Amino acid sequence: MKKVFTLRPQSGAFSLQLPIVPIALTLCLFLMMVVLMIVGLSLGSTWVSPLAIMQYFIGIDVGANTFIIESLRLPRMLVALLAGAALGVSGLILQEMVRNPLASPDIIGITGGGAVAAVFFITTFSGILPMSLLPLAAMLGSAIVSVLIYALAWKQGISPLRLVLIGIGINAAMSALTTLMIIFSPINSSSQAYVWMTGSVYGSSWSAVQQMFPWIGCAMILALLCARAVHVQQLGEDVAKSLGARIQWQRLGMITVSVILAGVAVAFAGGISFVGLMAPHIARFVIGRSFALLVPTAAIIGGTMVFVADVIGRTAFLPLDVPVGVLVSGIGAPFFLYLLYRNRKG
């Protein structure tokens, strides 16, 4: 069987190569995600049968369950999914850009900047300004810190290694600042700040979904457009330049997309860590090298990780609602170690 299908119409207007097996795998992952979503929507303090969920989706009236699905579980699940997908792709872009598998938005300070702004907002303006402005504050924080990192890393262009080192430095400063603000804040706002920092999608509404979707949708399309740049830059700076790639502009573009994705995720779901690091790795295990396919795969895997963790968080410890960030790290970290262990043997 041919491994690659070439899309090349007679007119010659466009031409693309489509690797068949990875595309099939991506579709499988997508179906798996849909199944998990249905199961996840069924689970909770009240059991709603998967059949009812499917009926709801195709527009059949499911009575009292409508409220549970539509108002309680679905928006929360979608926020988790979007945040996870955004973090996964954000991490993917950073890892490819700096050619280092350890890069992720929570390691190089993008998330940290959002956290400082959010905690500052919670501890200072809690009760003065409406909490609906919190996402805006967090996004601003991520953006400002990213600009700062970029500016400090600039030395006749951006060198990826320098960017990572400066990011780590900034991140350390940000977490010190966050801790300091929490210590000096009254107890109730400090516990709120803590929950936010771990990452939580508790009480997410449709308005959050509506606000997140356009940003993440656009950024995902932009991420797909980075594919050519990513592939050429993988060959190293000298080769990429000699092939005519304008690598500084490409890097600026990639960082911007990555920051938008991480910033939006942080704004609505808080400081969920680990997804940005792990989702791209799992996606590479499954798909291989093609960046254009790694984007949807990392999104599916990141999104699935976060919403599954959230379903567990809100069902396994009833009546407690454990913040999703705790479970992502709690389940994700051992799973990741397992993957690395298996890969070592294989």
Add this chain to the structure above:
Amino acid sequence: MMDEMLRTNSLTLGFKDRIVIDELDLDIPKGKVTILVGANGCGKSTLLRSIARLLKPKSGSIELDGLDMDQLSTKEIAKRLAVLPQSTSSPEGLTVSQLVKQGRYPHQTLLKQWSVEDEKIVNEAMTSTGVFEMADRPVTSLSGGQRQRVWIAMTLAQRTETLLLDEPTTFLDVAHQIEILDLCHMLNEVEGKTIVIVLHDLNLAARYAHHMVALKNKTIYAQGSPEEVVTTEMMKQVFALDCEVIEDPITLTPMTIPYSKKAARRVKERAFAL
């Protein structure tokens, strides 16, 4: 007068305060193999990197086929001039054909990513470098010589008139050094490419070059045919080494035999025995 493909006009190169190449005027002939030689740190790689626009000159300009390089877009240059840098690394899992395909980058656009022409040229590049059979193997699994041929195939897929190679034979055993240089020779003979190589091995340089350039003291010490450049005097001045220059018994090009402490002793011993 010969036709030149590349010309530098009082080109000055360096890093921070250190000048490596000072006001250099160099012409590189069209359709010929030019080999740059010189001692370690004489700036030959720096010069090549600058011609490949991987390094910004401090002052001066470079002309490519009569056009000022500053006036050309990076993509436009990439269609005329291909470069194989000194050290290359290929990402884990990337296959030979995927790497060679990247050579089409300057010719592709977002919409036209894999035309019939691209496919044909990539296959030709892999065939002429003898890597077609390995098309689906990961580059990292190949030997040093094979890997170098794959990278050369990538630069060929760029379809440029000019090819710059920075020490393409480093880390290769002697058989593979010959193989790579034979490949360059073939590309020049058959396809008429202008080739510029930075090379350490003087005997091989003398064999394969039409035009040799020896660099010293931030500028050209000597240039011309291998016979004109490779002399005992040049060896003394450029490499600070005493040499005999004899005729290569196979190619009749100049060949250097350096003196060394050990050689001196052998000569003495033999003289004593006589």
